[in-house]
Amino acid sequence: MAVIALITVGLTQNQPSPHNVKYGVVLDAGSSHTTVYIYTWPAEKENDTGVVSQIGECMVQGPGISKFANKVSELSNYLPECMQKAKEMIPVAQHQQTPVYLGATAGMRLLRLENENLADDVLEKVTESLRSFPFDFQGARIISGKEEGAYGWITINYLMGKFTKKLRWLFPLGNESNSQETYGALDLGGASTQITFVPGNQTIESSENALYFRLYGKDYNVSNGTIYDPCFNLGYSRVMNISDLTNSPCTKTSKTTLPFLQLKIHGTGNYQQCQESVFRLFDNSDCPYSHCAFNKIFLPQPQGQFGAFSAYYYVMNFLNLTSEEHLSQEDITDRMENFCSRPWKDLKTQFGDVKEKYLSEYCFSGTYIITLLFGGYHFTPDSWKDIHFMEEIRNTDVGWTLGYMLNLTNMIPAEQPVSKPLSHSTYVSLMVLFSLILVAAVFIGLIIFHKPSYFQKDRV
Numbered sequence: 001m002a003v004i005a006l007i008t009v010g011l012t013q014n015q016p017s018p019h020n021v022k023y024g025v026v027l028d029a030g031s032s033h034t035t036v037y038i039y040t041w042p043a044e045k046e047n048d049t050g051v052v053s054q055i056g057e058c059m060v061q062g063p064g065i066s067k068f069a070n071k072v073s074e075l076s077n078y079l080p081e082c083m084q085k086a087k088e089m090i091p092v093a094q095h096q097q098t099p100v101y102l103g104a105t106a107g108m109r110l111l112r113l114e115n116e117n118l119a120d121d122v123l124e125k126v127t128e129s130l131r132s133f134p135f136d137f138q139g140a141r142i143i144s145g146k147e148e149g150a151y152g153w154i155t156i157n158y159l160m161g162k163f164t165k166k167l168r169w170l171f172p173l174g175n176e177s178n179s180q181e182t183y184g185a186l187d188l189g190g191a192s193t194q195i196t197f198v199p200g201n202q203t204i205e206s207s208e209n210a211l212y213f214r215l216y217g218k219d220y221n222v223s224n225g226t227i228y229d230p231c232f233n234l235g236y237s238r239v240m241n242i243s244d245l246t247n248s249p250c251t252k253t254s255k256t257t258l259p260f261l262q263l264k265i266h267g268t269g270n271y272q273q274c275q276e277s278v279f280r281l282f283d284n285s286d287c288p289y290s291h292c293a294f295n296k297i298f299l300p301q302p303q304g305q306f307g308a309f310s311a312y313y314y315v316m317n318f319l320n321l322t323s324e325e326h327l328s329q330e331d332i333t334d335r336m337e338n339f340c341s342r343p344w345k346d347l348k349t350q351f352g353d354v355k356e357k358y359l360s361e362y363c364f365s366g367t368y369i370i371t372l373l374f375g376g377y378h379f380t381p382d383s384w385k386d387i388h389f390m391e392e393i394r395n396t397d398v399g400w401t402l403g404y405m406l407n408l409t410n411m412i413p414a415e416q417p418v419s420k421p422l423s424h425s426t427y428v429s430l431m432v433l434f435s436l437i438l439v440a441a442v443f444i445g446l447i448i449f450h451k452p453s454y455f456q457k458d459r460v
């Protein structure tokens with residue numbers, strides 16, 4: 001029996017030790033900032049799922065690349081600090097084989113809409129900068145919102161091991177019935193948001209909003225230059241340029257000509273009023289399909305579990321709203337009312353180390369997220385519990401970058417592989433145990449059958 005057990009375990013888990021390690025670098029050029037991610041994986045197991053992990057990340061100092069549109073020459077000093085870090089983390093011998101990809105998101109999509117030449121200039125300059133490093137640079141491009149959502153979805157499901165088929169015979173009693181269902185992905189950045197999930201048995205009514213994979217098997221009424229804003233805390237004020245509001249392609253349609261160039265905003269800190277204003281941003285009228293998100297965009301009813309990352313996590317984590325215990329809608333409202341009503345002076349005292357830009361916007365950002373989820377994507381108080389706010393899984397950040405790299409390095413096979421059923425430590429323990437049983441069995445056998453002299457004498 002011990003021999004059979006040894007052979008069974010050996011055959012089901014033949015794990016060669018990884019010695020050849022590969023690396024990959026992806027730059028996430030977001031609207032608010034750029035982050036460099038450094039990944040590694042064992043070369044032999046390239047097509048296995050869950051083997052790529054993040055070994056480093058570096059946040060580039062300064063704003064997003066789109067903000068350099070009128071000063072592209074400054075971009076030459078932008079990336080070197082973080083790229084130098086990548087050089088230090090990756091062994092020199094591996095530099096030339098290490099692919100480097102840059103994907104730009106909403107900030108650059110908006111710049112391209114406004115002025116294509118400027119967007120090209122920015123990409124050209126970052127390309128020039130990245131070419132000066134000893135890596136295998138694979139290009140800098142603007143990724144579409146659809147790709148961004150898709151790669152975030154791949155990342156989260158890859159990291160959660162949702163693409164692997166578990167061997168059922170090893171977990172006969174486990175509640176594994178839903179374990180293979182994929183997670184939906186919720187991403188929110190400075191200038192765009194994506195929701196991606198596998199819909200239930202609903203018809204895809206707009207192919208523009210669908211992707212097929214085969215993998216692993218307001219307007220404010222103002223009469224002067226001051227407005228009172230319920231989404232900022234009481235005592236907070238900020239001056240902003242009207243052009244910052246009206247120059248974005250997102251606001252081009254609501255052309256309101258104002259008789260002044262600047263606007264002074266004073267916070268009044270009122271969650272209910274803030275929510276009413278934000279809710280008006282989501283146009284839920286005249287849906288041409290059976291279900292819409294907002295602004296007439298096709299979206300089936302959200303289905304299954306969701307991982308919410310990027311700004312969803314930063315903001316909700318700050319507001320203490322990421323708890324896995326079920327928070328009722330009243331709990332959420334109470335916490336938001338409480339936070340928004342706090343005087344700005346108090347917040348500054350308590351959270352002196354938090355960047356002022358972020359701190360001042362948490363009342364707004366939290367309200368925006370809650371309104372987007374309930375009023376935009378139509379989550380319900382009941383399905384809210386299916387949203388899991390997360391920053392990383394197994395030390396790897398959740399975002400679109402990992403999925404982007406997996407795709408471009410052809411690390412996603414079309415057919416579903418079967419995962420190793422045991423962890424390496426369980427495998428080794430079982431092998432040792434069965435070996436001991438085998439040795440003990442042989443030993444006992446020897447004693448019984450080779451101690452014959454006494455028995456034989458007695459018999460004689």
Ligand SMILES: Nc1ccn([C@@H]2O[C@H](COP(=O)(O)OP(=O)(O)OP(=O)(O)O)[C@@H](O)[C@H]2O)c(=O)n1
Nearest residue numbers: 030031032033105106189190191192310311314
């Ligand atoms: N420590 C942080 C970092 C970010 N934020 C919030 O997150 C938003 C930006 O999110 P980020 O993921 O940095 O956006 P980008 O990737 O740069 O934008 P996009 O994906 O739209 O291109 C900020 O406006 C801010 O509200 C925050 O609250 N705390």
Ligand SMILES: [Ca+2]
Nearest residue numbers: 030105189310
């Ligand atoms: Ca982003």
